[in-house]
Amino acid sequence: MITFQCLGCGQQLSVDEDRAGLNVTCSHCNQIIRVPRIPPAGVPPAPSQPVEWPPAGYKPPSCLPHAARPYAVMGTSGKATASLVLGIVSLFCLGVITGILAVVFGVIAQNEIRRNPSLTGSGLATAGIIIGIIGFVGHLFVLALILAH
Numbered sequence: 504m505i506t507f508q509c510l511g512c513g514q515q516l517s518v519d520e521d522r523a524g525l526n527v528t529c530s531h532c533n534q535i536i537r538v539p540r541i542p543p544a545g546v547p548p549a550p551s552q553p554v555e556w557p558p559a560g561y562k563p564p565s566c567l568p569h570a571a572r573p574y575a576v577m578g579t580s581g582k583a584t585a586s587l588v589l590g591i592v593s594l595f596c597l598g599v600i601t602g603i604l605a606v607v608f609g610v611i612a613q614n615e616i617r618r619n620p621s622l623t624g625s626g627l628a629t630a631g632i633i634i635g636i637i638g639f640v641g642h643l644f645v646l647a648l649i650l651a652h
């Protein structure tokens with residue numbers, strides 16, 4: 504008998520020795536796994552010890568999505584983009600509210616970029632702040648005109 508662990512679900516599986524090196528289907532998760540070969544004769548393992556599988560240092564594929572994370576840290580600051588978008592929106596509608604938000608997001612983004620040099624978008628944040636102020640002041644001006652009447 505060969506005892507090994509399924510790579511898909513970690514279930515302990517036992518198969519006949521004549522299946523060594525062949526593909527078997529896991530009875531637990533139906534994944535097709537290759538049965539590890541028995542170590543060559545001459546270095547017989549302790550009979551009670553199962554064949555070591557997966558080998559030490561093996562990392563299951565489920566770790567792969569984590570490898571993509573560093574890329575999310577680098578690149579353009581999301582808040583800088585948000586600042587610019589809010590700034591543009593503030594020119595057209597609800598400028599008093601979105602204009603302030605654009606300035607707030609822009610300032611946060613610039614602080615973030617200063618702390619984390621791998622982030623870009625400082626220009627976007629600056630543009631967001633300037634457009635946000637224009638949107639805010641412009642709408643305040645329009646509001647003042649309406650209220651004056």
Ligand SMILES: [Zn+2]
Pocket residue numbers: 509510511512513514529530531532533534
């Ligand atoms: Zn399995």
